[in-house]
Amino acid sequence: xxxxxxxxxxxxxxxxxxxxxxxxxxxxxxxxxxxxxxxxxxxxxxxxxxxxxxxxxxxxxxxxxxxxxxxxxxxxxxxxxxxxxxxxxxxxxxxxxxxxxxxxxxxxxxxxxxxxxxxxxxxxxxxxxxxxxxxxxxxxxxxxxxxxxxxxxxxxxxxxxxxxxxxxxxxxxxxxxxxxxxxxxxxxxxxxxxxxxxxxxxxxxxxxxxxxxxxxxxxxxxxxxxxxxxxxxxxxxxxxxxxxxxxxxxxxxxxxxxxxxxxxxxxxxxxxxxxxxxxxxxxxxxxxxxxxxxxxxxxxxxxxxxxxxxxxxxxxxxxxxxxxxxxxxxxxxxxxxxxxxxxxxxxxxxxxxxxxxxxxxxxxxxxxxxxxxxxxxxxxxxxxxxxxxxxxxxxxxxxxxxxxxxxxxxxxxxxxxxxxxxxxxxxxxxxxxxxxxxxxxxxxxxxxxxxxxxx
Numbered sequence: 001x002x003x004x005x006x007x008x009x010x011x012x013x014x015x016x017x018x019x020x021x022x023x024x025x026x027x028x029x030x031x032x033x034x035x036x037x038x039x040x041x042x043x044x045x046x047x048x049x050x051x052x053x054x055x056x057x058x059x060x061x062x063x064x065x066x067x068x069x070x071x072x073x074x075x076x077x078x079x080x081x082x083x084x085x086x087x088x089x090x091x092x093x094x095x096x097x098x099x100x101x102x103x104x105x106x107x108x109x110x111x112x113x114x115x116x117x118x119x120x121x122x123x124x125x126x127x128x129x130x131x132x133x134x135x136x137x138x139x140x141x142x143x144x145x146x147x148x149x150x151x152x153x154x155x156x157x158x159x160x161x162x163x164x165x166x167x168x169x170x171x172x173x174x175x176x177x178x179x180x181x182x183x184x185x186x187x188x189x190x191x192x193x194x195x196x197x198x199x200x201x202x203x204x205x206x207x208x209x210x211x212x213x214x215x216x217x218x219x220x221x222x223x224x225x226x227x228x229x230x231x232x233x234x235x236x237x238x239x240x241x242x243x244x245x246x247x248x249x250x251x252x253x254x255x256x257x258x259x260x261x262x263x264x265x266x267x268x269x270x271x272x273x274x275x276x277x278x279x280x281x282x283x284x285x286x287x288x289x290x291x292x293x294x295x296x297x298x299x300x301x302x303x304x305x306x307x308x309x310x311x312x313x314x315x316x317x318x319x320x321x322x323x324x325x326x327x328x329x330x331x332x333x334x335x336x337x338x339x340x341x342x343x344x345x346x347x348x349x350x351x352x353x354x355x356x357x358x359x360x361x362x363x364x365x366x367x368x369x370x371x372x373x374x375x376x377x378x379x380x381x382x383x384x385x386x387x388x389x390x391x392x393x394x395x396x397x398x399x400x401x402x403x404x405x406x407x408x409x410x411x412x413x414x415x416x417x418x419x420x421x422x423x424x425x426x427x428x429x430x431x432x433x434x435x436x437x438x439x440x441x442x443x444x445x446x447x448x449x450x451x452x453x454x455x
């Protein structure tokens with residue numbers, strides 16, 4: 001580890017919080033749990049259908065047994081066989097069981113989730129040596145911490161060796177890699193724009209989650225500042241300039257939601273830029289035409305829009321939709337209608353089915369009764385710059401206002417300014433013209449989630 005990274009890494013871990021974090025306060029908070037319980041008490045769909053499916057999975061049973069190993073390999077190379085599915089499955093179980101405990105109150109679910117986290121905390125000591133280690137550290141990282149955050153109220157976990165072992169392991173194995181990658185120390189990062197946005201976004205989500213879980217304001221603020229002004233494709237003005245893909249927009253939702261539950265509005269940042277990217281991707285994915293221009297990232301050129309996996313949907317849309325609107329009037333909304341949307345452990349095998357926790361119909365669907373109408377649009381923060389995006393932001397640069405939910409018309413006009421948009425095989429490859437300003441709102445809804453103002 002370089003001396004700069006080593007010093008920065010340990011400073012991140014040593015700095016204590018200068019403000020009070022909300023707990024639980026990552027993807028799910030206590031207000032969400034209360035709303036879910038209310039919906040389930042009347043057997044309202046899609047909450048009930050989603051809940052029934054979650055409970056039916058083998059990853060949601062108190063009898064689940066962990067599969068912790070000392071080293072995880074995401075790919076098969078040099079004679080080493082991939083075993084990442086062991087981690088994926090256990091992460092799914094830890095999160096699903098933590099959710100069951102919060103909703104049902106049955107301690108057996110919390111105990112099994114606690115044992116899963118503790119087992120990995122005592123056993124895992126390495127991830128594979130390829131760049132895939134950063135995907136593991138990010139994608140499985142933020143999900144693990146979300147499970148741990150939901151167990152904060154379970155005293156036997158917080159006071160046990162399970163929590164201590166998990167926290168130490170996560171700090172040494174996951175957070176180190178999160179920061180190493182975001183500091184562009186990996187040899188393959190000689191061109192920081194080479195990796196698709198989801199690589200940085202998942203590591204940002206993981207580091208931010210651990211900052212909240214451990215009350216580490218410096219770590220949390222680093223991610224917020226990197227989101228605003230980082231140099232790689234995880235920074236919002238690059239992610240929705242160079243890269244728009246479904247895992248990317250889904251991870252932007254994760255980061256924004258984790259920040260939102262701590263009183264920081266990244267959803268509305270820079271004219272709701274996340275919404276622009278999500279609507280562009282959804283518009284294309286639903287079979288509509290979108291503007292496009294060839295684009296080169298200095299390594300490879302994308303000359304046309306790919307049809308590969310067009311129409312495929314990952315369970316990431318409910319979170320974005322729940323924040324921005326409840327009136328089903330935009331392209332993003334079309335991906336959320338009908339039945340419940342799946343969650344981790346339901347879609348099948350392979351990394352793509354375990355890259356996000358999902359269960360948005362249960363966890364994030366609000367229902368119109370939870371979103372009262374207001375009469376003004378949200379105010380978005382303007383972009384800021386930083387001479388050193390690796391340094392945590394000062395408190396004065398953080399947003400202190402809440403945002404409203406803006407519903408955009410499907411007939412949104414695209415402006416003349418051009419920003420590049422590339423994707424993986426999951427979506428569009430290339431560059432597109434995307435609006436730099438929001439179209440006129442057709443409906444606005446107020447935020448129903450209660451959260452404090454950071455000062």
